[in-house]
Amino acid sequence: MTTVAVLAILLPVPVAALIWFAPDRLAGRFAVLVLAIGATGSLGLALPALFDAPVRAFDGIVVLDAFGAFVLVIVIGVAAIAVVASPAYLRHEVALRPRDRARYWALMVWFIGGLSTVPLFDSLGLLWVAIEATTIVAALLVGFSRTPAAIEAAWKYVILGSVGIGFALLGTLLAYASSVRVLGETSDALAWTRLVSIAGSLDPGLVRLAFLFALVGYGTKIGLAPFHTWLPDAHSQAPGPVSALLSGATLAISLYALVRFHLVAVGTLGLAFSSTLLVAFGLLSLAVALPFIVAQGDLKRLLAYSSIEHMGLGALALGFGGPVALGGLALHLLAHGLTKASLFVAGGGLVEAGRSRRIARLSGSLSSDPVDARAFLGGSLLLSGLPPSALFASEIAILFGGFTVGWGIAAGAASILLALTAAGFLFHVGRVCFGSSRRAAGPAPGPARLRGIGLALPLVAVVVLGIWTPDPVSEVVGRVVTVLGGGGG
Amino acid sequence: MTATVIVDVCAAGIVAIGVLLAVTRSIGRSIWLVAGQSTLGAVAAIGVGVSLGLAHLVVGGALALVAKAVIYPLVLRTMLRASSVAVERRSYVGPRLSLVAAIAIVFAAGVATADLTLDSSLGGARALPAAIAAMLTGLFLMMSRRKALSLLIGLLVFENGLALAAFALTYGMPLVVELGILFDLLIVIVVGWVYARRMLRVFGSLSTDELRSLRG
Numbered sequence: 001m002t003t004v005a006v007l008a009i010l011l012p013v014p015v016a017a018l019i020w021f022a023p024d025r026l027a028g029r030f031a032v033l034v035l036a037i038g039a040t041g042s043l044g045l046a047l048p049a050l051f052d053a054p055v056r057a058f059d060g061i062v063v064l065d066a067f068g069a070f071v072l073v074i075v076i077g078v079a080a081i082a083v084v085a086s087p088a089y090l091r092h093e094v095a096l097r098p099r100d101r102a103r104y105w106a107l108m109v110w111f112i113g114g115l116s117t118v119p120l121f122d123s124l125g126l127l128w129v130a131i132e133a134t135t136i137v138a139a140l141l142v143g144f145s146r147t148p149a150a151i152e153a154a155w156k157y158v159i160l161g162s163v164g165i166g167f168a169l170l171g172t173l174l175a176y177a178s179s180v181r182v183l184g185e186t187s188d189a190l191a192w193t194r195l196v197s198i199a200g201s202l203d204p205g206l207v208r209l210a211f212l213f214a215l216v217g218y219g220t221k222i223g224l225a226p227f228h229t230w231l232p233d234a235h236s237q238a239p240g241p242v243s244a245l246l247s248g249a250t251l252a253i254s255l256y257a258l259v260r261f262h263l264v265a266v267g268t269l270g271l272a273f274s275s276t277l278l279v280a281f282g283l284l285s286l287a288v289a290l291p292f293i294v295a296q297g298d299l300k301r302l303l304a305y306s307s308i309e310h311m312g313l314g315a316l317a318l319g320f321g322g323p324v325a326l327g328g329l330a331l332h333l334l335a336h337g338l339t340k341a342s343l344f345v346a347g348g349g350l351v352e353a354g355r356s357r358r359i360a361r362l363s364g365s366l367s368s369d370p371v372d373a374r375a376f377l378g379g380s381l382l383l384s385g386l387p388p389s390a391l392f393a394s395e396i397a398i399l400f401g402g403f404t405v406g407w408g409i410a411a412g413a414a415s416i417l418l419a420l421t422a423a424g425f426l427f428h429v430g431r432v433c434f435g436s437s438r439r440a441a442g443p444a445p446g447p448a449r450l451r452g453i454g455l456a457l458p459l460v461a462v463v464v465l466g467i468w469t470p471d472p473v474s475e476v477v478g479r480v481v482t483v484l485g486g487g488g489g
Numbered sequence: 490m491t492a493t494v495i496v497d498v499c500a501a502g503i504v505a506i507g508v509l510l511a512v513t514r515s516i517g518r519s520i521w522l523v524a525g526q527s528t529l530g531a532v533a534a535i536g537v538g539v540s541l542g543l544a545h546l547v548v549g550g551a552l553a554l555v556a557k558a559v560i561y562p563l564v565l566r567t568m569l570r571a572s573s574v575a576v577e578r579r580s581y582v583g584p585r586l587s588l589v590a591a592i593a594i595v596f597a598a599g600v601a602t603a604d605l606t607l608d609s610s611l612g613g614a615r616a617l618p619a620a621i622a623a624m625l626t627g628l629f630l631m632m633s634r635r636k637a638l639s640l641l642i643g644l645l646v647f648e649n650g651l652a653l654a655a656f657a658l659t660y661g662m663p664l665v666v667e668l669g670i671l672f673d674l675l676i677v678i679v680v681g682w683v684y685a686r687r688m689l690r691v692f693g694s695l696s697t698d699e700l701r702s703l704r705g
Contacts, residue, residue, distance in 0.1 A: 125666030132673040139680050148691050152700040155684050159631065162644055162677050166651050169670065170624075177658040190666065233703045292705065301705070 240348020
């Protein structure tokens, strides 16, 4: 049963090659079918891991603990939003050539399939390979529209992403060098579960270097300042559904990779070393995002800088540690993924309908594009952490958790930065949604009711999670916190 | 004994080619140089693998030889022929200053790795300074050059350093991981090639000076 589920998750990546050659009108249906199989497999594997014990398969190559399963569920949720929004994007994209639809779907299947394989592997080496593979396909999707700006963004993404992921590989190598000394040259010397269990006897010098390089490498992918410079370009130039995946799922996946290194470093070096670095880079990301959000003139870049802010908060939460902040982190990754994905889809719709990314030119969207603008306004209020949003609950938990475990000054600084950023963000959102429109109301992209429901569902989920935590959810969050606290899954 | 000699010679060659690349302005010659550098890295892995009887090192080295010393350079040459730019004319840092920087990088790498204690059973550990030097030289090339092709060459130098570091630190990782890494790097170059072609078509040149519209 487990084996079948793993194979279902692995299926989309090879099938993507077939979709590339499929006829344009069939590619979409084929892609949705394959992704549905993959999602079923993912849920089949994730549910026992979330509610019971870590799932193992293939001789321990595949190990899915509660945190991995949680991230996998986030990927599935965000991917669903992106897939539902894709037909509307393809209808509106003007620069499409023949066969581009099939290529788009092939790349999407590869991208989503690749993202879902990342949490499966126990080996830090295979984890790296899977993340690198998603980086490459994401680069192809970022430049999909072939405009000069999109090519520029994709080029920067290829170059900076490769260097970043190269540093992550060096971190992985150093981790291997540290464990080979203890374990000998066995094939599981890179297995994370093994590394954590022997963390106490690893060489501190090598582990310190390994974490530093992993922080720079995966930090580049997470978009932590000062390694974030590619992110606003790539996230703003990519097609809306791709931006949704990049911001909602890829960032969470990259943070997942960094968590693995963090836990090994904590086991070897104690809490102080990696936690301090994470708090420092988290605060720096919050501080860097603030001025760019306040002075932003481009709608999609506004959302991209907000992702830097939220990932900075994620790093901060991981650095704080303690059950309260870590529980906040889990909830935050989920709520941010769902909200930001919907915002990129709705914002992408506004940009396509208004034929401009400039915030000043999009004013009055509520009257010209009511469906997308309502979702955009609602999502923005939730994203800014206003109650009853789950992001309100998660941010309070993270900051409060920081205060209780002795990071009072950092948590205080973070709360001021968060409040200022939220004010700046909502100011721009107000400009986009209200005011008088320059355009007459146009047709909504695609069937309006379906699109409205597709955008509203994840936002409603975020509101519900903000008011009420059902027992299964709090049980799952508890298990995730156990893993994040270094207690195994 | 022979294994250490092979590693030493190859590591020295990799560092020397890195310095040469920093002062070379002809992109065609740079491609030859980086192909030579990749060959040395692969030879080190194959040589050590043969003399110590480690099959996975020989396989990994042979694959690296095919991919990085033959396929990548051929792809880069095709791109060079399609483009009108053959010389890195106005790099951000001139050739003389580049030479100074490249030599400084070699010394810095030596100093930085001096007090890192690595297990003596990992005989390749002596190649670690060379590996770090090659990685930093690659980064320097990427930061100081303007042409898309030069950036890809810098990326290859960076990867060569990374591969040598992998070898120096571990004598090779499990073969599955090694294959995955090699495959991923191959696709990176292909994707870089795809975008370089698009840049050529849209901007009419391979100069990254055109890529300045996204700010703020």
